[in-house]
Amino acid sequence: MRVLVTGHHGYLGSVLTPMLQAAGHEVTGLDTDLYADCLLGPAPAEVPTLRLDLRDVLPEHCAGFDAVCHLAALCNDPIGNLDPELTYDVNHRATLRLAMAAKAARVSRFLFSSSCSLYGAGLDDRPLTEDAGFAPVTPYGDSKVRAEQGLTELADDDFSPVFLRNATAYGFSPRLRGDLVVNDLTAHALLTGEVRLLSDGSAWRPLVHAEDICAAFLALLDAPREVVHGRAYNVGLSTENYLIRDVAELVAEIVDGSTVTFAGGASADARNYRVDCDRIAAEVPGFQPRWTVRKGIEELVEAYQRHGLALADFTGDRHQRLRRIQALRSAGRIDAALRWRDSQGRPATTGGAEGTGRAEGAAA
Structure with a gap:
């Protein structure tokens, strides 16, 4: 397929793009x-890149294009709380703008990177x-709810959205995110000797x-339309639900010499839920997740050491x-709306496409 990947220079996009190419797909990025x-180690090989703002598609x-893999958000x-209205502008309204543009261009499949954050605070154990009902506790989670609802309204015989409600991600990427819980705990254990919890x-x-998230995208590109059209999938394994304190203990077990500590005044996190991932296992047999948190921590330790990660x-x-x-x-490189500025502080010019160009504009 010819696939447009939004956010291809992000944490997940830097993993997904090479996987799509390895599977034989022709990939164009938008970022x-x-x-x-923000690299740790070599950057992935470049692909043709659209240079435009997500909000201007x-x-x-x-x-x-035959399909869109929409990761950009x-x-x-924490970023969502910085400016909630901007979060809705990018994660909700720009997602629907992109979807309407894709639909008008006769793109048949639209894979949306949603999140289990839309469950927010589980109503029971x-x-x-x-x-399940939605109970988001942050603008980020709520923006995903609104995007899913809007995409559902666009679905018809010619436009087929699919919702990947990803569990909380972890693992190595060339564009590492340190603000993900497993990545964070493992780095601090390795670099400071403390597995430091900010909550209880x-x-x-x-x-x-x-x-495994990227493997789900690949499997859903190949899945029969009549099976996945308009469907939401919790992406992960039902066995991979953890209490955060148990993740911390696992990190301490794997990283020699590290101990679990708690920040002063640590309290309960309002985001508290477990998810069932049996639907994707039953309906999308091409999705075969390979990772567990234990294996992921071991991978992170090796990658952090190999690439010389500094605190x-x-x-x-x-x-x-x-x-x-x-x-x-x-x-002064970006403005309050996250649009790039030139050296004189003026809005940077965007638009067009090039083979390895730097895309500038909205958040991706």
């Missing part, structure tokens, strides 16, 4: 490059299926490796997404 320089930009709760660790969280880089604006946004704003 703002807010995080293009037109049907002509989607012409000729303001990617976590049972694992949640895709039919009592919350449940489903966890899934970045490669200053991990805790600074290279691998912490919110700090990256704040640093770009403070330097």
Whole structure:
């Protein structure tokens, strides 16, 4: 297929794009490059890149593609809380704009990177299926709910959205995110000897490796339309739900010499849920997740050591997404709406496409 991947220079996109190419797909990326320089190790090979703002996509930009893998978003709760209205603008309204452009261009399949964050606060202790009610506790989670609802309204015989409700991601990527719980705990254990919890660790969280999320995208590209049309899937394994304190203990077990500690005043996390991933296992047999949290921690330790991860880089604006946004704003490189500025502080010119170009504009 010819596949457009939005956010291809992000944490997941840097893993998905090479996997799509290895499977024989022809990939074009769309990204703002807010995080293009946030590398740990070599960058993935470049692909043709659309240079435009996600919020400015037109049907002509989607012409000729068979599918869209839509990853681009303001990617976590701290960034979402920084400016909730901007989060809705990018994660909700720009998603629907992209979908309408894709539909007008006769793109048949639209795979949306949603999130289990839309479950927010589980109403009881049972694992949640895709039919559970939504209870988001942050603008990020709520923006995913609204995007799914809007995409459902666009679905018809010619336009087929599918919703990947990813569990909390972890694992190595060339554009590492340090603000993900397993990645964070493992780095601090290795670099400081402390597996430091900011909460009391009592919350449940489903966890899934970045490669397994990308494997789900590949499987859903190949799945029969009549099976997956308009369907939501919890992406992960039902056995990979963890109490955060148990993740911390597992990290301490694997990283020699590290111990679990709690930040002063640590309290319960409002985001507390387990999910049931049996639907994707039953309906999409091509999805075969390979990772467990234990294997992922071991992978991270090896990758951090191999690439010489330093604490200053991990805790600074290279691998912490919110700090990256704040640093770009403070330097005048982006404005309050996350649009790039030129050297004179004017809006940067966007639009067009090129083989390895830097995309500039909205958050991806």
